[in-house]
Every structure is written in structure tokens, then in C-alpha cells.
Amino acid sequence: MKAIGMGLAVFIGMLLPLQALINASLGRQTFGPLFAALMSFAVGTGVLALWWLATRPTFDVAALARVPWWAWTGGAVGAIYVAAATLLIPRMGAAPLICLVVFGQLVGSLLLDHFGVLHARQPIDGTRVIGALLVVAGALLVVRPWQTPAG
Structure with a gap:
């Protein structure tokens, strides 16, 4: 399941x-x-x-x-x-929007979990921080803020 x-x-x-x-x-x-x-x-x-x-x-x-x-x-x-x-x-575009939304969801989720907002507390630990940093790296590779838009 x-x-x-x-x-x-x-x-x-x-x-x-x-x-x-x-x-x-x-x-x-x-x-x-x-x-x-x-x-x-x-x-x-x-x-x-x-x-x-x-x-x-x-x-x-x-x-x-x-x-x-x-x-x-x-x-x-x-x-x-x-x-x-x-x-x-x-x-x-769809990919940058969703990457940034997912990044925001991840940051918000980590904070809500850490402080136990409306559910049991789940503190931020090193593994979760590494996971978040990997998502940030992936989002940056998709969004590419250093590149000027084509067209």
C-alpha cells in the first residue's frame, strides 16, 4: 500500500x-x-x-x-x-515554477515538522538538510537563474 x-x-x-x-x-x-x-x-x-x-x-x-x-x-x-x-x-514556464514551488514546500515542510505545527514534532537533522540541499541544487539546475531567458 x-x-x-x-x-x-x-x-x-x-x-x-x-x-x-x-x-x-x-x-x-x-x-x-x-x-x-x-x-x-x-x-x-x-x-x-x-x-x-x-x-x-x-x-x-x-x-x-x-x-x-x-x-x-x-x-x-x-x-x-x-x-x-x-x-x-x-x-x-512549468518546470521552473514547479521546482520553485517544491523548494518552497520543502522549506515550509521542514519548518512545520521541526516545530510540530499541527502534528507531532519531527526535528530537522543532518540527513534532512542534505536532502533539502540536493533539492535546491536540482531546482537551480532547472531554473538556471544565471542564464538569460531565450527568445
Whole structure:
């Protein structure tokens, strides 16, 4: 099961640049990148609502009142990501955008793990630092900030 989960994570990761490219194309063909990001969330909301309803969920309105305010902010983070990716991908390309996003995810993940934000603490150690540095090196080789853009 672990291999299936890892394969699914890789597949989902492969879809993220495609999502950004699709949204950028929609933005060019309609009313701009923010509209495209909005439509991405509207369609995604519809898909998730149908999927959720298909699972025949139980629903307790009182449970919603017990949820802390910050637990509702995940959608805002997702909206910022989708809108920013839609704006940036035409300017920098899919590979540099995703490399920089992955780098940001890695730094954020290491810090969240180290300080135990919303889960058990997992301190940063030498192995994790070496892994992060290898990702940085890979991102630099893909992004090549020392090179002027072609074209």
C-alpha cells in the first residue's frame, strides 16, 4: 500500500503543472488569470461536492461550530497557489515554477515538522538538510537563474 500511495503522490505532482498550464490557457482565452483560477475552484468545488455526496456522508451542523477558525483557511492557501501559478506559469514556464514551488514546500515542510505545527514534532537533522540541499541544487539546475531567458 505504501508504494501505491507514493505512486499516487507522484502522479498528483505530475498533474500540478498541467493544471497551471490549463488555467493559464483558460485565462488567455477568457477574462484573465484570476477568472481562470476562480473557475478552477468552481469546477473543483462541484467535483468534490459530488464525490463527497457519493460517499453518503453523515452531517452534523453542530460539529462545524466546534472547528477552530484557522481550520477554514486551507482553501485560501489553495486559492493563492492556484492564482499565483496561473499568473506565473506563462512568465517562467512549468518546470521552473514547479521546482520553485517544491523548494518552497520543502522549506515550509521542514519548518512545520521541526516545530510540530499541527502534528507531532519531527526535528530537522543532518540527513534532512542534505536532502533539502540536493533539492535546491536540482531546482537551480532547472531554473538556471544565471542564464538569460531565450527568445
